[in-house]
Amino acid sequence: MSFAPHISELLARARADLRMGLPIVLNGPDGAILAISAEVLTAERLADLRELDSEATLAITSRRAETLKARPYDGDLARVILPQDADLAWIESVANPADDLRMPLKGPLVSARSGNANLHRLAIKMAKSARLLPAAVTVELPRGQEFAARHGLTLIEHADAAPHLLQPGTLHEVVSARLPIEVSEASRLYIYRPDDGGEEHYAIEIGRPDRAKPVLARLHSACFTGDVMGSLKCDCGPQLRGALAQMGAEGTGVLLYLNQEGRGIGLANKMRAYSLQDQGFDTVEANHRLGFEDDERDFRLGSDILKKMGFSSVRLLTNNPNKLAMMMKNGVHVAERVPLKVGETAFNKGYLATKARKSGHLL
Template sequence: MGVPVVLAGEGEAALAIAIEPLEPPRLSALRSFGEPELALTAWRAETLKAFACDGDIARIAVPPGADTAWLKAIADPQDDLRVPLKGPVRGLYGGSGALHRAAVLLAKSAHLLPAALLVRVENPLVLAADHGLTFLRIDEALPALSRLAPLADVVSARLPMALAGAGRLHIFRPDDGGDEHYAIEVGQPARDRPVLARLHSACFTGDVLGSLKCDCGPQLHAALAQMGDEGAGVLLYLNQEGRGIGLANKMRAYSLQDQGFDTVDANHRLGFEDDERDFRIGAELLRGLGFREVRLLTNNPRKVAMLDSCGLKVVERVPLKVGKTRENAAYLATKAARSGHLL
């Protein structure tokens, strides 16, 4: 929303705001409290040739005359090739980067670009009360951001499907107000033996629009068809668009791919990890439905390892090699070479 929050922890406090929605009047108001500092991920800092002294986070000094256009150009890589010289940027050293890390994680949780502006302040509780701002202690906020919210099976109903036949759709809702996730039961899968299962991350462009840039739509359809052929299965549709970075950032990554970067480098230039998804959600949903052993339809060994680590036994990895096109051949090659997918 472009409204700052007050972060406090380890004997320090700061006003923190995401760069993406920052407007000039807000920047001017923040400067009245002190000198702003920019927080970026190490991946974005690497693109800008800035040193991330806190490991995963870089703290950058904001020049006195810098405006919102400068800040957004630092945070958003869409103009990196057109305007390659944005610096030199000056890193900040000493002290703790805990507040900066928390601010970046909050921006990520909102599917904004992972970049934030911070201004150190005194008397944070009074400041938050006087200005009607949210006050967060980072020792409470950070564990909340990393925990898996309990998921409730709020409703289910019969759903006949063209590809899979008779089925049932379950809607799962987390207790923290986050995205809902869905489970599609095909047939009546038994709970006392391994179930054919697929963890499918939402892909609006591939699943709905039939994009040729990825193999998501064909994988979704092939998984449902195979479950229909076998008479039973469960497909989890997880709302983790763009490998967990959201649709807007996924489109930013697509724009970078049009400039010649592969899918991994595009994510890194945006400041994200290769893959920001949380597959613990899939394990939680499968357990909630009563399954303990699965035959997992996937080409991604990371999904197998995550389910195993969450106490679900993967008795078989079932390959799902469909959807290769001229347009996505390079994308699939990158998934194999850099993300370990078994294609």
Template structure:
């Protein structure tokens, strides 16, 4: 067995480097790029990159639309960083928090030369690291990148597939709950060292028939501190109660906070909502898709637990589609309506109108 890092492990290391503000080298034969997160890059490192050559910033299509420009490479935009602009300009390109008070004014100089695969991978790493999806990129030659972690682009056919690491079952213990004393918590860990996910199994559900299940994404604000901006906490409570009353089932608790963008970006989205944007619009202004979660991880957990069919408690058709696509048959969609209040009425209306939730 090789002791070398797998591609998924290399990308996990890149994710950690991005969060620390450290650059990473992406290689394609003789071509090399140093890429770094626009959010975490320090001023001295920014100046160091600028000394190596012309700087570019890569942003997503949604962020480009917000800046009244366009994605010149399909789903991303590559924009030249003007020589008279510094790190503050780069961060303003990445962060929409001050867009209304001090909008970024173009025209921006787009970059068309060369391939955009390094830029696209850098944005994928930003997203998986729960950072703003914006990356600083500089093409280098020779030994300028010596000492930084390197990833060979030729080993990466599809970044999204690599970033979705496989899960392993780590541990199980009995945890009596208020709705059922007969409950066990299972912990699953991605093989790339990413965030762990959990399964709460109540009773002794049969593996030979569809199991009553809920695919629940972590929500610090709703699940833990009782936020009234969403319906997550009441849905979690109602799902556990329904499973207990049914006699057996599984609740999957996935660490995919804020529709997969992380808690820091979720708070950024909340701040944008206070400026008058809805949930989807806020995500787009940040540069994210409507929903960045990977529901296939839930299907993998169910498969590892021995299930191949579910009665899925959800109002989200995308979860049903993901389960079926992953080979976990959804025999029934069980509606789960809880937590409606006057403070989240607009939020729920947006989920129904723009995300197709059946409310």
């Protein structure tokens, strides 16, 4: 009998710790590091880090490093060495691009080029999965397991965590119930919960689709600003309502509502991207300045839900070719792409043009 947490449970605990400003210990065959989110670091914890007998670094993605002209010797990330006089304001200015235009000179920034960066890479992945800025202050530890036990910190083994983070959490149906909606009284809402402690995802089934035929389906990523508030900066709300209306008109369909706000970076980071767009950057440039890729979503979740619901073929309502490729790669046949061109406004013309030019959307 063992009540010890599984790696997925440890990772969920570590994400919560990072969001609350607690450090975590990452352990590997070549050593261990103490990692704490740069976004929620406090002066008290920074002072504690300084007392450790080891050089502190700020791990940032190569996207952020490119903006700052820092050397990403580790390929997809840079380990920026913290100057002795670096304070919270300095760390925030490197991690957060909010004041890049007002204060463009951060350096010179010196990047570490020796040693293994696998644990720093894991720290950035953990910050991303916690919906924080992808930046972590790190300090090497001589005896990571002992340090974690002594201070009551969550310990993550790299060998266990790295492969686990490459796969989406296994989804389990929690409950389903009839839910009459405007476009169809014959609708049912399904709730799916992943086993990794992540957000729940939803499926709305319109009518009684024949599992033996391609179902009209849409993978829709949550958009609080567009879906709920009616934002004019994107086309998400009109796409959601347009997809449901078409399913209602045909009498059957499945809409998957995936909780991957802001292309997978979370609402807070999405608002940071909006603030950068107000400064003149397009949606892709804003993501890169924050340290994210163009799109951080995992569309495999959608194919998993469809297969669990018994569907193997779809008529996919989308303008995004990446969704088509993902479906086919993950065992769901796309019988037809159904265009969904709605919602263009004076506020989102540039946004839509960027999606077409840089992300390949078929507009």
